Amino acid sequence: MSRNLVQRIAFAVVAIPVTIAVIWWGGWLLAGVVAALGVLGTREVFDLARHHAIEPLEGIGYAAAAVIPLAAYGAMGPSAPGPGLAWYVGALWVMGVMTLAMRLRGPSGHPLAAVAITIFGPLYAAALPSFLIAIRHGAGIGTGDTRAAALVMFPLALVWICDTAAMAAGSAFGGPKLAPVLSPKKTWAGAIGGTLGAILAAWLLGTFVVNRLGWSLSTGQLLVLGALVSVVGQVGDVAESLFKREAGVKDSSGLIPGHGGILDRLDSLYFVIPAAAGLFALYHLI
Numbered sequence: 001m002s003r004n005l006v007q008r009i010a011f012a013v014v015a016i017p018v019t020i021a022v023i024w025w026g027g028w029l030l031a032g033v034v035a036a037l038g039v040l041g042t043r044e045v046f047d048l049a050r051h052h053a054i055e056p057l058e059g060i061g062y063a064a065a066a067v068i069p070l071a072a073y074g075a076m077g078p079s080a081p082g083p084g085l086a087w088y089v090g091a092l093w094v095m096g097v098m099t100l101a102m103r104l105r106g107p108s109g110h111p112l113a114a115v116a117i118t119i120f121g122p123l124y125a126a127a128l129p130s131f132l133i134a135i136r137h138g139a140g141i142g143t144g145d146t147r148a149a150a151l152v153m154f155p156l157a158l159v160w161i162c163d164t165a166a167m168a169a170g171s172a173f174g175g176p177k178l179a180p181v182l183s184p185k186k187t188w189a190g191a192i193g194g195t196l197g198a199i200l201a202a203w204l205l206g207t208f209v210v211n212r213l214g215w216s217l218s219t220g221q222l223l224v225l226g227a228l229v230s231v232v233g234q235v236g237d238v239a240e241s242l243f244k245r246e247a248g249v250k251d252s253s254g255l256i257p258g259h260g261g262i263l264d265r266l267d268s269l270y271f272v273i274p275a276a277a278g279l280f281a282l283y284h285l286i
Contacts, residue, residue, distance in 0.1 A: 007258030019156075024149040026136045031073035034133065038065040038126025041262040044252040045121035051247040054110050056118040057100050064093055065126040072130040076137045094119060125263070128270045131277040138277070138286025147214045151285065154202075154210050155276035158229040159268050162198035166234070169193020178234075182241040186234075195230040202226025221283055228279055229272050236271030240264070 022033050042065040046056040075086070097118050105111040132152060141148040170190025178186040206215075206222035217225070240263050244252060251260030259265050280286045 011256060011258055020149070020153065023132075023136065023152045024146065025143050026133075026141075026145070026148065027143040028070075028073060029143075030136060031069045031133055034069035034129050035066045035126070037129065037262055037266070038069055038122065040255065041065070041125025041266065042121040044255075044261045044263045045125055045243075046117065048243050048247040048249070048252065049113070049117040051249070052113075054113045054117055055105070056114055056121065057097060057104065060093070060097055060100060061118045061121050064122040068122060068126045069130045069133060072133045073137065076133065124270060128274050129266065131274040134277045135273070135280060135286055138280070150210050150213045151215060151280065154205065155225070155229050155272050156269065157205060158198045158202055158226060159233045159272050161201040162194040162230045162233055163268070165197025166190040166194030169197075179238050179241070182245055183238050186238070191234055194234060195227065198230035198233075199223055199226035202229070215285065217283070217285075225276070225279060228275055232271040232275045233268035236268045239271070240267035 022030055039062050042061055046058060046061065049056055071086070071089075097115055101109075101111040101115045101118075105114050136148050136152050139148065166186070167190065169192065170185070170187045173187070173189035173193075175187050175189045177184060178188050178191050202222045202225050203219065206217050206225070207219075211217055240252070243263075244250065252263035253261030255261050256265055277286065
């Protein structure tokens with residue numbers, strides 16, 4: 001057994017139960033974990049930018065990455081201010097980023113690129129996964145609830161199954177590459193296999209697990225969810241590879257043994273979580 005595989009297994013043994021426990025409890029604990037991951041992911045985005053001599057405005061970027069998930073949970077309460085406040089705060093933050101760039105970068109310090117990366121990093125690495133909080137607490141469900149935790153874990157499990165099915169199908173059938181420049185190991189056979197695996201898993205898990213915990217998803221809704229998760233998840237995976245190829249690196253960082261960085265581990269989820277939240281809202285579940 002390779003050292004890389006041993007590291008992956010060891011990480012999974014610890015990470016999976018911890019993830020389930022944090023999602024089950026929810027609340028400020030979940031928001032805090034998403035905030036921490038958001039800051040770490042934002043740091044990796046900034047590090048990728050540095051390969052092109054672009055220096056983001058770190059402090060204000062990290063602050064936004066930490067605040068966004070916490071604010072997302074704070075906004076879930078019945079007495080919380082309306083969503084309109086978020087637009088004003090966001091506008092003030094953008095103005096603050098531009099003001100700092102004017103003061104600290106100047107025309108020769110790539111101010112446009114610095115501002116763009118500073119804004120993009122927290123939006124990508126912190127705002128997108130914050131939709132996890134909307135799924136967990138969108139139906140007004142409090143902390144320590146198995147029913148809500150199951151709804152959150154559902155699309156996460158489908159991503160893992162899609163990845164596994166795609167790897168198996170790609171290894172078994174090979175064939176034309178899906179995105180040879182960005183991700184040379186991925187094939188069309190793998191993409192199709194992953195999609196079919198996710199659709200089948202969505203029906204099985206939805207029918208025999210999620211619905212039995214109190215939800216009422218129809219067969220059609222489950223099939224759409226499986227297809228959506230598989231497609232957007234694979235797009236999210238390849239999209240993150242685009243950044244790494246531009247920077248000329250294999251992994252976004254070496255933070256997680258055997259897995260690379262936060263961006264490498266969560267690339268599919270950055271797309272899947274908001275997409276699933278939107279679909280669940282359309283289904284009137286949250």
